[in-house]
Structure formats: structure tokens, C-alpha cells
Amino acid sequence: xxxxxxxxxxxxxxxxxxxxxxxxxxxxxxxxxxxxxxxxxxxxxxxxxxxxxxxxxxxxxxxxxxxxxxxxxxxxxxxxxxxxxxxxxxxxxxxxxxxxxxxxxxxxxxxxxxxxxxxxxxxxxxxxxxxxx
Numbered sequence: 001x002x003x004x005x006x007x008x009x010x011x012x013x014x015x016x017x018x019x020x021x022x023x024x025x026x027x028x029x030x031x032x033x034x035x036x037x038x039x040x041x042x043x044x045x046x047x048x049x050x051x052x053x054x055x056x057x058x059x060x061x062x063x064x065x066x067x068x069x070x071x072x073x074x075x076x077x078x079x080x081x082x083x084x085x086x087x088x089x090x091x092x093x094x095x096x097x098x099x100x101x102x103x104x105x106x107x108x109x110x111x112x113x114x115x116x117x118x119x120x121x122x123x124x125x126x127x128x129x130x131x132x133x
Contacts, residue, residue: 080105
């Protein structure tokens with residue numbers, strides 16, 4: 001009876017909704033110290049590093065001419081954006097750099113977009129899919 005109870009304690013936690021699955025996948029790929037939002041980043045102990053990473057990303061986008069500030073056409077919705085964060089680690093586990101990316105949230109046009117995925121993120125997703133049938 002005791003062995004059965006102990007084996008039940010070792011069962012993996014099954015996520016209950018899509019948001020929890022997304023969060024677990026993100027954490028598997030990026031680690032526990034990676035902020036999930038801008039507010040998390042600026043309140044974290046590494047706030048200065050994240051601020052520098054966001055400045056570098058904004059400067060890069062500006063230098064490359066990635067976007068131009070325009071007036072919004074009548075009847076159109078603005079595209080939202082959010083920051084994503086990654087701590088780049090060396091093979092020995094040391095922090096190489098803090099990376100921030102500004103990404104679009106939604107599109108109000110008829111274009112189709114194909115997002116890219118990192119190999120470690122794909123592995124985490126496949127692991128979760130296999131673990132949960």
C-alpha cells in the first residue's frame with residue numbers, strides 16, 4: 001500500500017489548460033530565471049541587464065529599418081507587440097548574454113505568417129506531447 005502511494009507521488013504533473021502548457025514549455029526552453037513579460041523583466045534582480053538587452057534590440061531594429069512610424073489607416077487596428085526574453089548560456093552553464101526580442105502579437109491583415117521555432121523548444125513540446133499521450 002505504501003509503495004503504491006509513493007509511486008503515485010512520482011507521477012508527472014499534467015497541465016490543466018493551454019496557458020499552463022505554454023508556460024511549462026517556455027520554462028523548459030528558457031529556464032526559471034527568464035521573465036515572461038516586460039513587467040517581470042523590469043522587476044527582476046537582473047532588471048539592468050534586461051533593460052540593456054531591450055535597448056540593443058530596439059537599436060538593431062532602428063538601424064536595420066525594420067519598421068517605420070506611420071499613421072494608422074482608417075478602419076484598421078494597430079498590431080500589438082510584446083517582449084520575449086532569453087538568457088543565453090555557455091556550455092559550462094555561465095551566462096553569456098541577456099537577449100530581448102520585440103515580437104508582434106496579432107495581425108489585422110490577410111497575410112499568413114509562419115513563426116520559427118528553436119530546436120530545444122521543439123524538443124520540449126515533443127517531450128510534453130509524448131509524456132501526456
